Amino acid sequence: MGRYIIRRLLQTIPLLLxxxxxxxxLIHALPxxxxxxxxxxxxxxAGQAALRARFGLDQPLPxxxxxxxxxxxxxxxxxxxxxxxPVAAVLQQRFPNTVxxxxxxxxxxxxxxxxxxxxxxxxxxSLTDYTLTVVSYFGxxxxxxxxxxxxxxxxxxxxxxxxTSGTETLGMNFDAFNSFYDHFLHLLLPMVTLSILxxxxxxxxxxxxxxxxxxxxxxxxxQAKGVSxxxxxxxxxxxxxxxxxxxxxxxxxxxxxxxxxxxxGIFAWPGMGSLFLDxxxxxxxxxxxxxxxxxxxxxxxxxxIADILYAVVDPRIRYS
Amino acid sequence: xxxxxxxxxxxxxxxxxxxxxTALDQQRRSQLRIIxxxxxxxxxxxxxxxFLIFMVVLCFLGPLVxxxxxxxxxxxxxxxxxxSAAYPxxxxxxxxxxxxxxxxxxxxxxxxxxxxxxxxxxxxVTLGAFAGFYGGLIDNILMRVTDIALAVxxxxxxxxLSIAYSDGSPLSIILLISVLSWTYTARLVxxxxxxxxxxxxxxxxxxxxxRGLRLMFRHILPNAAGPIIVNATLLIGANIIFExxxxxxxFGLQPPAASWGNMVADxxxxxxxxxxxxxxxxLLIFLTVLSSNLVGDGLRDALDPRMTER
Numbered sequence: 219m220g221r222y223i224i225r226r227l228l229q230t231i232p233l234l235l236x237x238x239x240x241x242x243x244l245i246h247a248l249p250x251x252x253x254x255x256x257x258x259x260x261x262x263x264a265g266q267a268a269l270r271a272r273f274g275l276d277q278p279l280p281x282x283x284x285x286x287x288x289x290x291x292x293x294x295x296x297x298x299x300x301x302x303x304p305v306a307a308v309l310q311q312r313f314p315n316t317v318x319x320x321x322x323x324x325x326x327x328x329x330x331x332x333x334x335x336x337x338x339x340x341x342x343x344s345l346t347d348y349t350l351t352v353v354s355y356f357g358x359x360x361x362x363x364x365x366x367x368x369x370x371x372x373x374x375x376x377x378x379x380x381x382t383s384g385t386e387t388l389g390m391n392f393d394a395f396n397s398f399y400d401h402f403l404h405l406l407l408p409m410v411t412l413s414i415l416x417x418x419x420x421x422x423x424x425x426x427x428x429x430x431x432x433x434x435x436x437x438x439x440x441q442a443k444g445v446s447x448x449x450x451x452x453x454x455x456x457x458x459x460x461x462x463x464x465x466x467x468x469x470x471x472x473x474x475x476x477x478x479x480x481x482x483g484i485f486a487w488p489g490m491g492s493l494f495l496d497x498x499x500x501x502x503x504x505x506x507x508x509x510x511x512x513x514x515x516x517x518x519x520x521x522x523i524a525d526i527l528y529a530v531v532d533p534r535i536r537y538s
Numbered sequence: 539x540x541x542x543x544x545x546x547x548x549x550x551x552x553x554x555x556x557x558x559x560t561a562l563d564q565q566r567r568s569q570l571r572i573i574x575x576x577x578x579x580x581x582x583x584x585x586x587x588x589f590l591i592f593m594v595v596l597c598f599l600g601p602l603v604x605x606x607x608x609x610x611x612x613x614x615x616x617x618x619x620x621x622s623a624a625y626p627x628x629x630x631x632x633x634x635x636x637x638x639x640x641x642x643x644x645x646x647x648x649x650x651x652x653x654x655x656x657x658x659x660x661x662x663v664t665l666g667a668f669a670g671f672y673g674g675l676i677d678n679i680l681m682r683v684t685d686i687a688l689a690v691x692x693x694x695x696x697x698x699l700s701i702a703y704s705d706g707s708p709l710s711i712i713l714l715i716s717v718l719s720w721t722y723t724a725r726l727v728x729x730x731x732x733x734x735x736x737x738x739x740x741x742x743x744x745x746x747x748x749r750g751l752r753l754m755f756r757h758i759l760p761n762a763a764g765p766i767i768v769n770a771t772l773l774i775g776a777n778i779i780f781e782x783x784x785x786x787x788x789f790g791l792q793p794p795a796a797s798w799g800n801m802v803a804d805x806x807x808x809x810x811x812x813x814x815x816x817x818x819x820x821l822l823i824f825l826t827v828l829s830s831n832l833v834g835d836g837l838r839d840a841l842d843p844r845m846t847e848r
Binding site: 236237248355359360363364367375376473475477483495506513518 | 810831
């Protein structure tokens with residue numbers, strides 16, 4: 219197992235190298251370039267050249283690339299073109315918001331998906347089963363931007379129940395509890411919007427693995443020796459049926475750094491995704507590159523974690 | 539002794555009648571016929587298929603039949619009119635006939651969904667087939683490329699690529715979306731080929747002299763067709779969503795060209811004044827994607843009956 223993990227980690231090095239080249243070339247192919255933000259109409263040609271030189275953009279691409287990678291290895295992601303802040307500082311502001319939104323949304327999705335999947339797997343063709351079918355088709359066919367728009371309009375504009383954007387009510391001086399409550403209200407709509415797609419996928423998965431599990435002999439044994447239906451469901455069916463789902467959840471969690479882009483864009487949630495959209499508009503190369511690379515690192519890491527978890531929860535699987 | 543004798547006799551007597559039994563009658567149906575019969579029995583999938591056909595007919599013939607064929611003409615005096623006889627789906631801020639726009643936008647959305655599926659499936663099948671059949675270097679390169687594609691959240695890459703390489707024309711959007719969606723198909727086909735190339739019938743074909751392309755596309759591909767068809771159907775829906783997201787965030791088809799995605803984007807600020815501007819295109823995206831998923835799942839059940847109980 220240890221050797222397997224080490225081998226997987228070593229394999230990521232060439233992959234990350236390839237990815238960094240791919241991203242670098244892609245970003246520098248963007249039309250317009252950083253002049254779009256840097257350009258000042260009063261700046262002459264000499265001033266522009268000086269600016270380019272200051273950001274190292276006058277160097278040949280390979281040299282820029284090597285310099286970028288070299289700086290990154292010592293933790294320096296460069297400075298943002300837009301406001302000259304260190305990229306690391308900008309990301310530190312944004313990343314916690316994304317982690318919060320993504321985690322609560324996935325947690326909500328997990329709870330609902332396990333419940334729906336388990337019940338409808340045990341009782342096929344019941345009301346819960348049909349509910350699940352409807353919910354999952356709805357989740358797959360409903361684009362997030364549309365769902366977000368309707369939720370915003372219904373709960374924010376029509377009913378005035380919930381705020382529609384941002385993370386807190388501006389200009390209010392809340393005490394600790396009210397500020398938490400206010401933040402929670404802001405979280406609700408993006409959380410629901412983001413979780414729908416995951417509920418749709420995961421619950422179908424949970425349902426089919428539950429159907430497999432309840433057919434097993436040990437379930438009949440449990441029933442024969444008089445285990446109550448609830449205990450059978452929770453202690454015997456759930457624990458085995460959830461195994462395949464765990465790896466899927468780990469895989470999906472790897473999307474954290476970029477996976478909430480659309481939801482963040484709709485609800486103006488100040489996370490990595492909305493930062494990406496802003497930076498794309500401003501051609502802010504260092505920020506874009508950092509977000510792309512970080513999101514790739516997360517995807518790759520959670521891929522490995524998913525594979526390891528797979529062996530941990532199911533002892534029959536061994537890696538060598 | 540006595541028993542075997544009687545068995546022999548009975549077999550000889552029954553055999554002439556065997557082909558008249560209904561059980562054997564069923565075997566005479568072709569494989570395609572069996573699959574088709576199974577698909578038709580799935581009512582939900584049929585509803586989805588009918589809706590897709592209806593959408594294609596509506597979008598491509600609707601403008602000619604209904605006379606709503608001027609999506610770009612504005613009627614400034616009829617700004618933000620609710621649905622009426624003259625404008626069945628109302629008008630937008632500058633008096634566009636929304637019914638005409640929904641149909642013309644639907645053409646683009648369906649075209650992009652279908653076109654990018656075809657491009658993605660073409661490349662996915664070709665590369666996946668070569669990688670799965672020959673292995674080695676081709677396989678290694680393909681796997682690294684798909685690793686890269688899988689390591690980046692799709693929407694980040696989609697937005698980036700659309701700024702860098704898209705001019706907002708339908709063709710560029712089709713190519714863009716297919717760049718993102720061919721990798722899954724390629725992995726799927728590769729897996730099928732890896733498994734199928736070891737089967738006896740492939741060996742048999744090899745012994746009578748078939749090789750290379752003939753083995754791949756004549757013998758193995760038809761047996762891998764099921765999962766590919768299902769994947770292709772689901773891709774149509776997924777790609778329509780991709781297109782609408784791109785257009786919604788302003789990276790996709792550029793106005794005045796209408797697509798369902800940018801129609802929703804146009805109407806989002808006016809949702810309280812003119813809800814019809816969002817509801818009509820939004821509902822069509824939803825129903826079209828839903829139908830393509832229903833058809834895809836129906837095909838999966840029809841092609842692989844073991845899946846039906848899931």
